[in-house]
Amino acid sequence: MPDRQAGVGGQGQRIVVVGASLAGIRTAEALRSAGYAGRLTIIGEEPHSPYDRPPLTKGFLTSADGHNTFPALTRAQPDVHWLLEKRAEQLDLDSRRVLLHTGESIPFDGLVIATGSAARTLTSAGRPDSRPPTANGVHLVRTLDDAIALREALRRGPRRVAVVGAGFIGTEVAASVRSLGLAVTLIGPDEAPLARAVGTQVADHVARLHRTNGVDLRMGVPVEELETVCGTVAAVRLADGVAIDADLVVLGLGTTPCTDWLSGSGLLLQDGVRADRWLRALWNDGTPVSGVVAAGDVVRWPHRLYDDSLVRVEHWSNAALQAPIAARTLLNELAGRSHAPADACAIVPTFWSDQYDSKLLSVGLPHLGTTQTLLDGDAPSGRLVVGFGRGMQMVGAVAVDQPGPLATWKRHITRGGPWPPAIQRPEDTRRDHAATQ
Ligand SMILES: Cc1cc2nc3c(=O)[nH]c(=O)nc-3n(C[C@H](O)[C@H](O)[C@H](O)COP(=O)(O)OP(=O)(O)OC[C@H]3O[C@@H](n4cnc5c(N)ncnc54)[C@H](O)[C@@H]3O)c2cc1C
Known part of the structure; x- marks a missing residue:
């Protein structure tokens, strides 16, 4: 202040x-x-x-309560x-x-x-747009009104939900829709969900998390168009010609300032x-x-x-x-x-994302990194910390269900600390973890 x-x-x-x-x-x-x-x-x-x-x-x-409390x-x-x-x-x-x-x-x-910023949309021909979607059954999630409309549509029990875009908004929506017991297809142009934001190692973990929870993942193929019947969405057609049947589509395509x-x-x-x-x-x-x-x-x-x-x-x-x-x-x-x-503004931002029972935490700006390495944990256990470097400098870190060590890495990044960092001894990590409790 x-x-x-x-x-x-x-x-x-x-x-x-x-x-x-x-x-x-x-x-x-x-x-x-x-x-x-x-x-x-x-x-x-x-x-x-x-x-x-x-x-x-x-x-x-x-949430089960029917009120639009926010x-x-x-x-x-x-x-x-x-x-x-x-x-x-x-x-x-x-x-x-x-x-x-x-x-x-x-x-x-x-x-x-x-x-x-405002949510990006898609024309029926699959081109990026900034106007609200016109077809029935197509939703965004930027504002409270968007979320109220989507929640009501989910309560009506759609047959299959397609989520287009596998960034933070798309993956969180897919996880929420699955936890309501509905069928979901998650579609994204990259090899794994969140790959651009958190790098491939964490993204592979996120892909496994969604598959284990029953999400149909269609990654690596861009969307060609939204198919409609009498003004209502019926399918998402991918660039490889495959049509994903869906009576409710959520667009999570990033934003425009x-x-x-x-x-x-x-x-x-x-x-x-x-x-x-x-x-x-x-x-x-x-x-x-x-x-x-x-x-x-x-x-x-x-x-x-x-x-x-x-x-x-x-x-x-x-x-x-x-x-x-x-x-x-x-x-x-x-x-x-x-x-x-x-x-001067030199914030080292943090970001969190809750998906199923898993918590992702990010510090710094991992997307600026040109190399990444596992700093702690391992993929099979589902608890890991991955660091990101650019040149000789550490620029970000992402943790999955392992928040403790991030306090250490945040200090390192804030100091403009070197990359690759000297890997910490486990006792250092535990001490730093204890200090943040
Ligand atoms: C669904 C959702 C989930 C998110 N989850 C996370 C999360 O888990 N963790 C995390 O770190 N971040 C999350 N974010 C991001 C975070 O919420 C944003 O970074 C934050 O809201 C940015 O705040 P802001 O005030 O800059 O912009 P906004 O919150 O976008 O507010 C801008 C306001 O300006 C208004 N406005 C725009 N143009 C005009 C105009 N011409 N005249 C008058 N008013 C105007 C808009 O209507 C809006 O109310 C999430 C974002 C969304 C949409």
């Missing part, structure tokens, strides 16, 4: 946060914690109070002016205003861009809002825009720990940890203070 000294008390100042989810809410909380006493407005297009997304592919889908996100209620069910349509940086779909125009001195509303604003948009090390949004010419920061799934920034590689990270912990950094940067901007190198 920024210290209170860093705050600006300016009663007359106006900060506007666009995006009423994790990054937006946590930034608002951090602004108040830092002593910001001016006007704080949060704009969000969804109709619900802010909620947490991770349960939507997990317990929310399988995991609320707001911890403390910072003194906020809420503008929910309002979509930001345009950003005017000359007049420093956000224009809403209602025609309202909201002025600001400081702006937080926290509009996250929500930056439509920023086009024409002069901001540099490159697979997200391009920002500098302090999360300040950049103009098209690469210089920082005064008083405009971005946080969460939407921001792409140079990560100091990874040779200033540009990264956009779609993990819960990344959004939560960027929030206080964005708040500090914004308050420094508004107060005309300079930005210290130590305040």
Whole structure:
């Protein structure tokens, strides 16, 4: 959290946060914690109070209770002016205003861009799309409304569910659907589920986990088209001509950052809002825009720990940890203070995924790795830790049902530790594990 000294008390100042989810809410909380006493407005297009997304592919889908209760996100209620069910349509940086779909125009001195990302879809001809699916029986899982619709469709007892996309969303949905006792086919273009995110060793384990639990895995073949009959999905046709019979299809095809509303604003948009090390949004010419920061799934920034590689990270912990950094940067901007190198955003994110009785935990950015090695455990036992390196540096680690050693590897990665690391003696691992209990 920024210290209170860093705050600006300016009663007359106006900060506007666009995006009423994790990054937006946590930034608002951090602004108040830092002593910001001016006007704080949060704009969000969804109709619900802010909620947490991770349960939507997990317990929310399988829970027996019929209520649409959902995991609320707001911890403390910072003194906020809420503008929910309002979509930001345009950003005017000359007049420093956000224009809403209602025609309202909201002025600001400081702006937080926290509009996250939206689920990618597929046209019936199998091409990536950003529009909502039109065929009946085709579902996404990004928002609470998506998850409510999918849960209701699952309760109606589909004959066979096909999950297209075997990343985190796809694999978690497949596991949840299986645990409801329904027939599931999981389809992905890579050799094994999650291979891009966690590497082949862990991905092989994930494939075994799904097969053991009765999922029909169709990996290594892209989807050609969704077949429909009278507007309702009937099958998923693969590029090799095989048609997978399905009366319910869930698309887990990754995301696109929500930056439509920023086009024409002069901001540099490159697979997200391009920002500098302090999360300040950049103009098209690469210089920082005064008083405009971005946080969460939407921001792409140079990560100091990874040779200033540009990264956009779609993990819960990344959004939560960027929030206080964005708040500090914004308050420094508004107060005309300079930005210290130590305040740069160099988060080592963590990610978890629950599938059946198994827990996957990841630290750092394994996908940046060019080599991987088993650091602990073994594949047959189903408890393993795999490390990832790039050049001489360790960049990430993934553990399956073995969370203890990850604390050690997180410290190693945070220090920019060497790759390959000296393999730990088991007693070191046990000591580090005990320290995290
Ligand atoms: C189903 C699901 C499960 C997940 N599970 C995990 C997990 O197990 N572990 C993990 O680490 N991470 C998980 N994640 C990722 C994590 O939830 C995200 O990284 C996190 O939500 C990012 O927060 P954010 O605030 O940046 O973006 P978002 O949560 O996407 O919020 C952005 C908000 O901005 C709003 N918005 C967009 N455009 C506009 C506009 N023009 N005007 C107004 N409002 C707008 C959106 O409607 C949305 O409410 C999961 C994500 C999903 C979808």
